[in-house]
Amino acid sequence: MGRAPCCSKVGLHRGPWTPREDTLLVKYIQAHGEGHWRSLPKKAGLLRCGKSCRLRWMNYLRPDIKRGNITADEDDLIIRLHSLLGNRWSLIAGRLPGRTDNEIKNYWNTHLSKRLLSQGTDPNTHKKLPDPVLVQVQVQAVRKRKKSSSGANKPKKPPEPEKPKIHLPKPIRVTANSVQCTNTFSTVSSSQGGGEVLQLPWTEYVNDDENGTGFLTAYYNNNDDRDFINGSDFECQSHHHQVPGTEDDSDSLDKLYEEYLQLLRTNEDQVQLDSFAESLLL
DNA sequence: AAGAGTAGCAACCGCGAGTGT
DNA sequence: AACACTCGCGGTTGCTACTCT
Known part of the structure; x- marks a missing residue:
C-alpha cells in the first residue's frame, strides 16, 4: 500500500487472512487469552505480525462482535x-x-x-x-x-429508497455459496469422529440456508491440522443464538x-x- | 458481453500514549 | 530523565464485487 512496513516483515504473510490462520489465532486466544500481541504470532504458529493478529481478532474474530444490519x-x-x-x-x-x-x-x-x-x-x-x-x-x-437514470430504456428496478444496507462480512476468496453468520465461536465436541470442532464466526464457504444465518464449523483433530482452503473441509451448522453478553x-x-x-x-x-x-x- | 467506473470494506500504516527499566 | 517496548487509534490503501455504459 505504498508505505514502508512499520516493522520487519520479511517472510510474514500479509493481506487477507485464510481460514487456517483464523483458526490458529482463535485457538490460541481461546487457550491463552488476548494480549502479548508481539509474541503471539510465533507462539500460535502464525506468520503474521502481532499488529495484524490483534486487528484480525478485534475486528473480526472476537466472539462478541455482531456484524451487519446496522439499525x-x-x-x-x-x-x-x-x-x-x-x-x-x-x-x-x-x-x-x-x-x-x-x-x-x-x-x-x-x-x-x-x-x-x-x-x-x-x-x-x-x-x-x-x-x-x-x-x-x-x-x-x-x-x-x-x-444513473439516463439509461432508462430497459426496464429498471425501482429506485432504491435509501436502502438499509446489510453489511455482510467480506467474503474470503473461496468459491462457495454464502450464508450470513452471526459472530461467536465456541468449542464443542464433534459428533463426527470425536475431533474437536471449532466454531468460527465465518460467513463463507458454506451452503446457503434459508435463514441466512449459520456457523462455519471447522473440524480439528489433533493429528490432522488441515488447511481449510478447501470448502469441503467445513460443515455448516445453523444456529440462532444471542451473542454472549448482548442480551x-x-x-x-x-x-x-x-x-x-x-x-x-x-x-x-x-x-x-x-x-x-x-x-x-x- | 465487455470494459470502465464506483462502492464497500478488510487490512495496512504511522503515530502517540502508556508502561517498564 | 531517557530510552525501549507494546498497544491502540485513526487515516489510508487496495482488492473485489457490483453497476453502468
Whole structure:
C-alpha cells in the first residue's frame, strides 16, 4: 500500500487472512487469552505480525462482535455520538455493543457522511452547510441521479429508497455459496469422529440456508491440522443464538439514546452537552 | 458481453500514549 | 530523565464485487 512496513516483515504473510490462520489465532486466544500481541504470532504458529493478529481478532474474530444490519437507531446514535466526539471511533464503538471501531469508521465514511452531505449537513461539524456548498452538493446529487437514470430504456428496478444496507462480512476468496453468520465461536465436541470442532464466526464457504444465518464449523483433530482452503473441509451448522453478553444491548442503547435526547430536550446548554460528552470519554 | 467506473470494506500504516527499566 | 517496548487509534490503501455504459 505504498508505505514502508512499520516493522520487519520479511517472510510474514500479509493481506487477507485464510481460514487456517483464523483458526490458529482463535485457538490460541481461546487457550491463552488476548494480549502479548508481539509474541503471539510465533507462539500460535502464525506468520503474521502481532499488529495484524490483534486487528484480525478485534475486528473480526472476537466472539462478541455482531456484524451487519446496522439499525436505524444505531445510525442515529452514531451520528449523534460523532457530533459529540468527532472521529473517535473507538469511543463511539464503545457505546455500540458488538460494533468495532473499524466497522463504524467504514460505515461512517461510506454511508453516513454522504447521507449528511446530501441533507445539507457538514459531516465534520454537523452544522448546516453554507448555501453555495449546499447547492454544489445538491447539484452533484442531481447529476448523479440523472446519470444513473439516463439509461432508462430497459426496464429498471425501482429506485432504491435509501436502502438499509446489510453489511455482510467480506467474503474470503473461496468459491462457495454464502450464508450470513452471526459472530461467536465456541468449542464443542464433534459428533463426527470425536475431533474437536471449532466454531468460527465465518460467513463463507458454506451452503446457503434459508435463514441466512449459520456457523462455519471447522473440524480439528489433533493429528490432522488441515488447511481449510478447501470448502469441503467445513460443515455448516445453523444456529440462532444471542451473542454472549448482548442480551441487553438494545436496553443500553435505548438508555444512552434516551439520556441524550433528554439532554437535548431539557437543556440546550452546551456545558451540559459537553459534560455528557465527557462522561462518554470515561 | 465487455470494459470502465464506483462502492464497500478488510487490512495496512504511522503515530502517540502508556508502561517498564 | 531517557530510552525501549507494546498497544491502540485513526487515516489510508487496495482488492473485489457490483453497476453502468
